[in-house]
Structure formats: structure tokens, C-alpha cells
Amino acid sequence: MEASRETLPSAVLEQLMVGYQQADAVATTALIEELSPQLYHFFAAQLGNREDAADMLQEAWLRIHRVRHTYRAGEPLLPWVYAIARCVRVDSYRKRSRIAVREVAVEVLPEPAVASDARGVLPSFDQLIADLPASQREVLTLLKVNGLSLEEVAGATSSSVGSVKQKAHRAYERLRSLLQSPTAGKDSTI
Amino acid sequence: MNARELEQMLSSRQLPPFPQERLKRMEAAVIADLKPVRPLAPDGAYLAGLAAIFVAVCAMGAYFVGPQGWQALSVLRKIAVFLPLTAATALLVFSLVRQMRPAAKHARSSALLSAALFILLLLLIATFFQAAHETAFVRSGLVCFRTGMKFAIPAAFLFALLLHRGAALSPALTGAAAGGLAGLAGLAVLEIHCPNFNVYHIVVWHVAVTLACVAAGLVFSSVTFRRWTSNH
Secondary structure, three states: OOOOOOOOOHHHHHHHHHHHHOOOHHHHHHHHHHHHHHHHHHHHHHHOOHHHHHHHHHHHHHHHHHOHHHOOOOOOHHHHHHHHHHHHHHHHHHHHHHHHHHOOOOOOOOOOOOOEOOOOOOEOHHHHHOOOOHHHHHHHHHHHHOOOOHHHHHHHOOOOHHHHHHHHHHHHHHHHHHHHOOOOOOOOOO | OOHHHHHHHHHOOOOOOOOHHHHHHHHHHHHHOOOOOOOOOOHHHHHHHHHHHHHHHHHHHHHHHOOHHHHHOOHHHHHHHHHHHHHHHHHHHHHHHHHOOOOOOOHHHHHHHHHHHHHHHHHHHHHHOOOOOOOOHHHHHHHHHHHHHHHHHHHHHHHHHHHOOOOOOOHHHHHHHHHHHHHHHHHHHHHHHOOOOOHHHHHHHHHHHHHHHHHHHHHHHHHHHHHHHHOO
């Protein structure tokens, strides 16, 4: 169920974080470069909009910078980082919802064509998970895109490992049923 | 499609390209503001600090306004009032300590459990105390409310002082919980001090101290956080 993480080992990341707390510019740069792509993919996979994902990444780093003293050396870093990222995403969603209520749509723009799998049959990851409930989409993104372990996802989402497993299982079941439907790969809504 | 095929499909996903120029800008902004920071104290320090403030406020209440209520309460009533009050306080302290840093578990659930215990306290008060006729219900109630707030407000100030470095992710929850803890301190002082055992007096005026503090904490933290986010 877990994907291999394409980042440095946790212990190295934790050392970089301690360096960041001590104002070590080299460690800070290394940490930002290491975590930013993963955070960006976390936001992009859930929003489907790359410009918004980049904005949220920037907001996430501002928030991390502001609360960097709340990390304690020796504790797992990734759940701490993703808990902040989740909070940024939720705050941003609320903010957008407030703005959306005030905006009046004048015209419905056509949806851009969705990139399909290289074989031209299977939908992309973003398409696949778009139809999942938010909590399942989040867990699946953290597990499959960010490569976090079940324990790390549980830490980041302030829930239990059992709850994470259950959400992942339900997400898999739902994906399977979506892929088996006759419109899979053709209809952009899945 | 079997589980293996699905797993393979999810693993062979196409990730969007990462905007490198924005990364460089973010790095430059972070590096420009880089200063050493002192990590948060261990959970035990916050636990001890919150508990010490709570006990000190209750002790000062008993000393300055007198323990007439405590002396007049029967053993059964003491248990019915102070056992759930202590349990609710302990859970709220635990919740606040967990809220200090991101990714800590049981912060929300222990706050909810504390709220449930507070409701249990109200039910026990309604069971163990009787209604009595009062000629000055509002006047004597306001005296109690003011006395409770006199101790709850300094407690809230001290809690805020202790908690201000952490609790950055759920300011509304933290504000409500810290306000609730200060309100429980005010309520505890009133239960120790007030010898008026009219159930309506306790449920309306004593409990109002806690509810007012929760509301004030919620509003204060939300406004402070909104200012904080708009400045950054």
C-alpha cells in the first residue's frame, strides 16, 4: 500500500529541520528543496489547479516558517509538515468558498481537455481521485503521491492508523468500481 | 481490475512539473528572514504550567473570598460537583498541551470529552441540588458572576501567556479551550466560595462564567488569528 518516498531518509530531514531552527541557511535551502516538490504535488493532486497549488505551497512555507519553533527534535518531521499543509489547504478552501459565494458566474467556461494515460486508455491519477470524497482523496494522496507511511498519515491527519487504513481501503474499492464502469477512461468526471 | 493492477496504475502516475522559479523566490524570502528559534518546551512543562495556574487561582479564590461553599457542602455534593469538574479540567489541560504542536493526537477528542463532562456536571448539579425561592435572584447572581470573572480573567491572561508560542493550527479551538479552562477556574472558585445552593442560581450564574469565558476565548483567538494571517 505504501509508495517509496523519493526524498531523503526521515532522520536526515529531521536534522535539516533542526538546522532550520538554528538559522542554518544551507540546511534550510536543502529542506525547502527536498520538501517543496512533495508539498506541491500534495496540493496539486487535491486541487487539480497548478497555479493554486503553487500559491498554497508558498502559503505553507510561510506558515512553516512562522511556526518552525513548534517542531521538537527527535519527533517525526513529515506528519508535522503535512499537518500544517492540511491546515493551509483547509483555510484556503474556506477563503475560496467565501469569495465564491460573492462572485456571480457570467459564463460557464469549457473544461480543458484532460490528459490521459500514455496508453490512451486509463485516466490520470488526478482524474482517478477527483471523484473520491475529500478525506479518502487526502489519505490516498498522502500515501501514493507523497509516499508517507500509514503511521505518518495518521500523525498528519490527527487520526488513528486504523482510520487511515479504512479510508484507503474504501478509496481503493471506490476506484475499482469507477474503473470497472463502462465510461472509465472516457468520461472526464471520474 | 485486481488490487495489483490498481496499485501499479496509482504508482505510475504522472505528476505535474514543479515551478522552479517560484521555489527560488520562496527560498530567498525564507532565508532573508532566517533567525534562530527556541523549540517549544516539552509537553510536561506545559502540563505543569497549566495545572499550576489553575490550582493557584482556586487557592487564591479560597483565600481571598473564603471557602464558605466548600464548608457547607455535604460529601456527596462535593463528589458530584468536584469530581466531574476536576476530570473536565484535566482533559482540557491535556487537550491544550496536545494543541501546542501540529500533528499531535487526541487534541480535539479530549476537548470534546471535556465538554461532555461539563454537561454531566450540569446534570449532576440538577440532580443533587434543589430549587429554592430567592428574592434577589439577579442581584445575588451578578455578585457571583463578577466574583467568578475576577478570577477567570487573570487565569485566562496567564493561560494565554503560556500558550501563545504554540497552538497555531486551530486558533478557534485553542481559544475556546483556554477560555473554557479559565471559566472552569472561575466556576471552581464559586463552588468553593458560594453557599447559595439554589439549583437555578448555580446553573445560571456560576455556569455563565464558564460559558462567557469560552465565548470570549473563541472571539479573541479568531480575531487575533485573522490579524495574524492578514499581516503575513
